[in-house]
Amino acid sequence: MTPPLRVAVPRGALFGETLDVFDSAGVDTAELRGGSRSLIFETSGMTLVTVRPSDVPTYVEAGAADVGITGKDVLLEQSDRPVYELLDLGYGRCRMVLAGRVGSDRLGESERELGMMRIATKYPRIAERYFESTGRQIELVEVKGSVELAPLVGLSDGIVDLVATGRTMEENELEVREEIVECTARFVANRVAHKLRAAEIDDLTARLREASQK
C-alpha cells in the first residue's frame, strides 16, 4: 500500500503564507495553526511535516519528504542538493543584497586600499558566487545570526543578507548597496518521488499553481 504523500512545510517566515496557499489549494491546515507542538500532521490525504526552511532540501533530497516548500535563497545556498524545482509560488518575496553602513565608504575604501572587502553573511556560497561572478575578491566571515551587527562592531565592511521590508537594516543604520537576486517561495520535489508518484505530484503542483496566483 502506498503511504500518503509527505510534504515538508517550512516553519518560520514562510509558515503563514504557506498555510494560506495550502488552504486555497484544498489542503486543511487547521491543525497546523492550532499552536500544537507536533511536527507531523495527517490532513487531506497527505502527511505534512514541519521543518526549518533551510532543512527542507535535506528532507526532500533524501526522500524523507516527497515534496516541500522553501525559499529560493535556501535553494541557491544549497544548490548542490539535487531537488526538482517545480514552481515559483510568488510569496515570501525578498531580496538578497550587499549592504553597508549609512554614510560610510568602508566597502569602497577596503576595496581600493586592501584589494578586497570583508563580508559577513549567513549565505557564504551565494556571497562567494556573486563576488566571483563580478570579478571582485572578498574575505568571507560566516555568522549564524544577527548579521547586521558585524559591520557595526568592525567584524566586516559590509554584509550579504536577505531584506524583506528593510526595517532591520534601517534600524541598524545599514543601506542596500547592490541587489544580488530576488527570492520567493518555491515548490520542490524529490527526484524519485517525482517519477514514481507523478500523478499525485502533478495534481498538487496544479492546485498550488492556481492557489498561488489568487
Next chain:
Amino acid sequence: MIHPIPPGTRDVLPEEMRELRRLQNALLEVFEGRGYGEVATPALEYDEVLARGGGRGDHAAYRFFDESGELLALRSEMTVPIARLVATRYGQAEPPHRFCYLAGAYRAVNPQRGEMREFIQAGVELIGAPAAEGTVEVIEVLEAALDAAGLGSSVIGLGDADLYRELLEELGLGAEALDAALSRLAAHDLVGLEQELESAGVAAEQVAACLALSQLRGGPEVLEQARAQGSAAAERAADRLSALADALGSRTGGGRVQFDFGLMRDLSYYNGPILEVYDPALGRVLGGGGRYDGLMRRFGVDRSAAGFALNLERVHVAQIEERRRGEGDR
C-alpha cells in the same frame, strides 16, 4: 584505541558482507548467464584517459602525481575505463563485446549528505551490437538483474538524451542560451528554465510547451501527449522511444518501463536512449545508463555502445526496505 577512516568511506563487517556477496553473486549470475564476461580494470588510471569522458559530473575528483610526475586519478565510474579497454585490447576483434563488472568507484561528494566517496557499481557494457537491438538487450539484462535482486517494485525510467538539444535548436536558441537552458533542465529547475527561455526570446506558448514536455512521465499515453506538443524534436523522440518500447515489449513485456521526457543524465557522453532506475523504498536513484556511441568515438572506436550501472549498496538498502514493507512495517 580509535583509528579514524575518511568520511564517506566505511568498513564492511561479515554479516553485511555475506548479504552483499549474495547480491553480487545473484547479479553476476544474471550477467554471465547472458554472455557478459566479468572484467576488472585498475582503480587508478591516467587522468588524461579519464578526462576523455568529458562533461561536468563524471570527471575524476581524486588526482595525484606518481613518482615520475604523471597525473593519476581514481576512476569515478566504469564506463570510461571499459571504453579504454575495448579500444586498446579489442580494437581489431570482431564485435559485439559483452562485459560486466563489480567494482569500486570514487567521487567527491559531500559525505554529510549520506553519500559515499567510495561505492561499488555493478553493471554491464555492450559494445558493437546494432544500436536498437543493443539497447533492448541491455534493458532486458537490467530487468533480469532487478528481478534477481528482489526489487519487485523498481521502475526503469526511459528517456532520450538528444531530445532537448534538438528541441532548443528548433526553438532557435544560440549556443550560449542553449547551454544555459540545458543546465537548467539537467538540474530540473523549471522556474529557471522558464526564465532562460523567456530571456532568449522564445514565444510564451512554446515556453509552456517545453515546460509541459519536461513533466511528461508515465505509461504509453505520454508518448501521444509528447507528440501533441507540436515540436518536431518531441515527435522524433516519441518515435524513437515508442520503437524501443515495441522491441522491448515483444521480448520481455517491458512491465517495469516508464517513459520520461524530463530525463537528463549528468554524464555528457550519452546519446539516444537513456535510463534511470528507481525504487519506491528509496529516495535516491539506484542507477542509470544508456547509449554512448559518442564516448567510443572519443577513444577512436566507431561502434555503438550501451550499458548501465547500479549502485550496489543502494540496491542492498532498497532490498532491505522492500522486504520490510512486504512485512507490513512502514
